[in-house]
Amino acid sequence: MRSIIRFETPVSIYAHASAVGGAEADGPLGALFDFHDPTDRFGADTWEKGEESLSRAVLNLALSRAGQSQDEIDLLFSGDLQNQCVASSAGCGSMGIPYCGLYGACSTSCEGLLLASLALSASRETRRVAVVTTSHNAAAERQFRLPLEYGGQRTPTAQWTATAGGAFLLARANEPTLDPVAPRITAALVGRALDSGVKDGANMGAAMAPAAADTILRFFSLSGERPYDYDRIVTGDLGAEGSALLVELLRENGLNLAGRHRDCGVLLFDPLKADVHAGGSGCGCSASVLSALFLPALERGELRRILFLATGALMSPSNLLQGGSILGIAPLVVLEAGKPKKGGTT
Amino acid sequence: MFGAPLDYLFAFLVGGTVCLFAQLLIDLTKLTPARILVIYVVLGVFLGAVGLFEPLADFAGCGITVPLVGFGGNVARGVRESVSESGLIGALTGGLSAASGGTAAALCFGYLVALFCNARPKRP
Amino acid sequence: MNFDRRRYLDRVKERERRSPLFKNCFFAFTFGGGICALGQLLLSLYLYAGLSERDAGTLVTVTLIFLSAVLTGVGAFDNVARVAGAGTLVPVTGFANAVVSPALDCKSEGLVMGVGAKIFAIAGPVLLFATLSGAVYGVVYYVVGLFL
Structure with missing residues (x-):
C-alpha cells in the first residue's frame, strides 16, 4: 500500500485509557495519566508479569469507560517489547477477544490503530476493535541492555524505555450509539x-x-x-x-x-x-x-x-x-x- | 597500624589514573565497558608476564592491585609459580587458583545477595 | 526522499551530544583513587592484624567485593556508578557488581537457570580472557624455561 489509505467511513476512537510507572508519573505529564503504580510492578511479582497486568488493566479501564465488556469487542491488536510479545498475549490477549499480536517496536501503537481502522473498513461485521500497547522499563532493560542494578553510565543520546501502556477502542464513526465528539x-x-x-x-x-x-x-x-x-x-x-x-x-x-x-x-x-x-x-x-x-x-x-x-x-x-x-x-x-x-x- | 601516608597517596594517584584512562576509553571510543574490563585484565597478565607488575605493585600498592589489572597480575604470578613448581600443567592450574579468592567471593556473595535482595526499578 | 546514508551517519556523529568528559574523568579519578586508597587502608589493617602479605591482599579483594555486593543488593551501587563511571567499574568493585547484578536480576527465572546461568553474563568474558591469557603465558614461560 504505497498510497494513502483514506477511510470512506472514518474510524472513531470512542474510549481510551493510559497508565504509567513511577518515573513517568513524576514527569511533566504525570497528572494526565489515568493511573500509575509507583512500584512499577502493577501487582505482579516480576517486571514481565507486571507488564502483563498493566496491559490488562488499561484495556479494562477503557472498556469500563465505554460501559462495555470484553465480549463486545470483536478484535484486539496488541503489542509490546518483550520476546514473543508475551506481555500482550498473556496480558490483554488472554481476555478471550480474538487477538492479533503485533511487533513494530515503539511504532506499535500507530501500527495497531492503522490495522484496526483497516479491519473496521474491511468488514461490516467487525464493529468494535481494541488496540493495546505497553512497554516496561525494567523488562526492556533486562532483555535489551543490562541488569537493573548494573552500575554503568548512559550516554547522552540514550533513551529511557517508558513503563507505560495505552488502550484504545475503535468503531466506525457512523455507529449510531457513538459519542460524536470522539476523535x-x-x-x-x-x-x-x-x-x-x-x-x-x-x-x-x-x-x-x-x-x-x-x-x-x-x-x-x-x-x-x-x-x-x-x-x-x-x-x-x-x-x-x-x-x-x-x-x-x-x-x-x-x-x-x-x-x-x-x-x-x-x-x-x-x-x-x-x-x-x-x-x-x-x-x-x-x-x-x-x-x-x-x-x-x-x-x-x-x-x-x-x-x-x-x-x-x-x-x-x-x-x-x-x-x-x-x-x-x-x-x-x-x-x-x-x-x-x-x-x-x- | 595504618602504614605510611605516602602509600595512600601513591595508591590514590595510580588507582585514580588507571580509572581515568578507562573513562577516556569509554567516552572517546566506542569500546563497551565489558571490552575495557577484558583489556585491563589481559593487560594485567601481560604486565605480570614481562615482569612489570610486581615493581608497580611495590610502588603503588592497592593502586594497581585493586583495579582489574591486579586480577590479571595475580593470574600471571599464579601461572608462573605453578609452572616453576609442576611444569607445563601449571599453565592451566596456576591462573584460576591465584584468582580464586576474588572469584569465589564474587560468586558466593552474588548468590547470597540474590537470595536475600530484589532488584529495584531504575529511576532517572 | 533524498537520503545519503554516509552523509547522514557523519551528521549523526557530529551533532551527537557527548558525555561530559571532564566531569566524568574527574569523578572516575577521585572515586577510583578513593577505592584504591580504601584498599590500602584495609591492607594496612590486615597486615597489622598479623596476616601474611598474600592473605592480606586476598582479604582486601574479598572485603571490597563484599561491600560492592551489599551495595548492589540494597540498590545503591548503580546510583554511585552513574556518577563514578570507570571509578567503580575498573576496581574489583566493578567486577563484583558485574557478577552480583545479573544474579539479582535473574532471580525471577529460578536459582539454577536464572541466577546460576546468568551470573556470568557480564563477568564471564573477564574470567575467560584472564584464564586464557594466563594459560598462554604459562606455555610461553614453560617453553622459554626449557631453553634457559
Missing part, C-alpha cells in the same frame, strides 16, 4: 522499514529519524497538503536527538514543519532530570501520551487535525552484535476532532 482516524499511511545505518543501540532517535522523515515526505507529496494544514505533527519517541535530526532531514528535502512538531518521548520526561537523556521511548510511550494528552485535546476541540506517527527502532541485540544496523519504521495516521459539542456546553 477519528480519517487516513493512514504505512511506513517503510528504512536502514538508517546507525549501529549504536544507545542512539535510537538517530536510527528512527530517517524513517519518520520518509513517511512524512511521502504523506505530503501524495496528499498535496502542507504541514500548516495540521495543528500538530506528533512523532512517537524520536527523543531530543532524533527530533532535531528529523527537522534537519525534512528541511533538506524542502519541508518546514513550522514549529508544529511534537515528540511524545520528549514530552514524557523532564529533560533536566539526570539519566533520561534524550527522552522516553517504548511502545507505551506514544500510546500513553496520545491517550493522556493529544486525544483529550482533540476531544475538547483545542486541536482539530493532527498527524500521528509512532516511530519504531527495529533493534535486535544479536543483530547488532553481528554487525547489523538498526532499521526504523514510522506508520502514520491522520487524527481529526469529532463533531463539536452542540449547545455550548462548558
Whole structure:
C-alpha cells in the first residue's frame, strides 16, 4: 500500500485509557495519566508479569469507560517489547477477544490503530476493535541492555524505555450509539522499514529519524497538503536527538514543519532530570501520551487535525552484535476532532 | 597500624589514573565497558608476564592491585609459580587458583545477595 | 526522499551530544583513587592484624567485593556508578557488581537457570580472557624455561 489509505467511513476512537510507572508519573505529564503504580510492578511479582497486568488493566479501564465488556469487542491488536510479545498475549490477549499480536517496536501503537481502522473498513461485521500497547522499563532493560542494578553510565543520546501502556477502542464513526465528539482516524499511511545505518543501540532517535522523515515526505507529496494544514505533527519517541535530526532531514528535502512538531518521548520526561537523556521511548510511550494528552485535546476541540506517527527502532541485540544496523519504521495516521459539542456546553 | 601516608597517596594517584584512562576509553571510543574490563585484565597478565607488575605493585600498592589489572597480575604470578613448581600443567592450574579468592567471593556473595535482595526499578 | 546514508551517519556523529568528559574523568579519578586508597587502608589493617602479605591482599579483594555486593543488593551501587563511571567499574568493585547484578536480576527465572546461568553474563568474558591469557603465558614461560 504505497498510497494513502483514506477511510470512506472514518474510524472513531470512542474510549481510551493510559497508565504509567513511577518515573513517568513524576514527569511533566504525570497528572494526565489515568493511573500509575509507583512500584512499577502493577501487582505482579516480576517486571514481565507486571507488564502483563498493566496491559490488562488499561484495556479494562477503557472498556469500563465505554460501559462495555470484553465480549463486545470483536478484535484486539496488541503489542509490546518483550520476546514473543508475551506481555500482550498473556496480558490483554488472554481476555478471550480474538487477538492479533503485533511487533513494530515503539511504532506499535500507530501500527495497531492503522490495522484496526483497516479491519473496521474491511468488514461490516467487525464493529468494535481494541488496540493495546505497553512497554516496561525494567523488562526492556533486562532483555535489551543490562541488569537493573548494573552500575554503568548512559550516554547522552540514550533513551529511557517508558513503563507505560495505552488502550484504545475503535468503531466506525457512523455507529449510531457513538459519542460524536470522539476523535477519528480519517487516513493512514504505512511506513517503510528504512536502514538508517546507525549501529549504536544507545542512539535510537538517530536510527528512527530517517524513517519518520520518509513517511512524512511521502504523506505530503501524495496528499498535496502542507504541514500548516495540521495543528500538530506528533512523532512517537524520536527523543531530543532524533527530533532535531528529523527537522534537519525534512528541511533538506524542502519541508518546514513550522514549529508544529511534537515528540511524545520528549514530552514524557523532564529533560533536566539526570539519566533520561534524550527522552522516553517504548511502545507505551506514544500510546500513553496520545491517550493522556493529544486525544483529550482533540476531544475538547483545542486541536482539530493532527498527524500521528509512532516511530519504531527495529533493534535486535544479536543483530547488532553481528554487525547489523538498526532499521526504523514510522506508520502514520491522520487524527481529526469529532463533531463539536452542540449547545455550548462548558 | 595504618602504614605510611605516602602509600595512600601513591595508591590514590595510580588507582585514580588507571580509572581515568578507562573513562577516556569509554567516552572517546566506542569500546563497551565489558571490552575495557577484558583489556585491563589481559593487560594485567601481560604486565605480570614481562615482569612489570610486581615493581608497580611495590610502588603503588592497592593502586594497581585493586583495579582489574591486579586480577590479571595475580593470574600471571599464579601461572608462573605453578609452572616453576609442576611444569607445563601449571599453565592451566596456576591462573584460576591465584584468582580464586576474588572469584569465589564474587560468586558466593552474588548468590547470597540474590537470595536475600530484589532488584529495584531504575529511576532517572 | 533524498537520503545519503554516509552523509547522514557523519551528521549523526557530529551533532551527537557527548558525555561530559571532564566531569566524568574527574569523578572516575577521585572515586577510583578513593577505592584504591580504601584498599590500602584495609591492607594496612590486615597486615597489622598479623596476616601474611598474600592473605592480606586476598582479604582486601574479598572485603571490597563484599561491600560492592551489599551495595548492589540494597540498590545503591548503580546510583554511585552513574556518577563514578570507570571509578567503580575498573576496581574489583566493578567486577563484583558485574557478577552480583545479573544474579539479582535473574532471580525471577529460578536459582539454577536464572541466577546460576546468568551470573556470568557480564563477568564471564573477564574470567575467560584472564584464564586464557594466563594459560598462554604459562606455555610461553614453560617453553622459554626449557631453553634457559
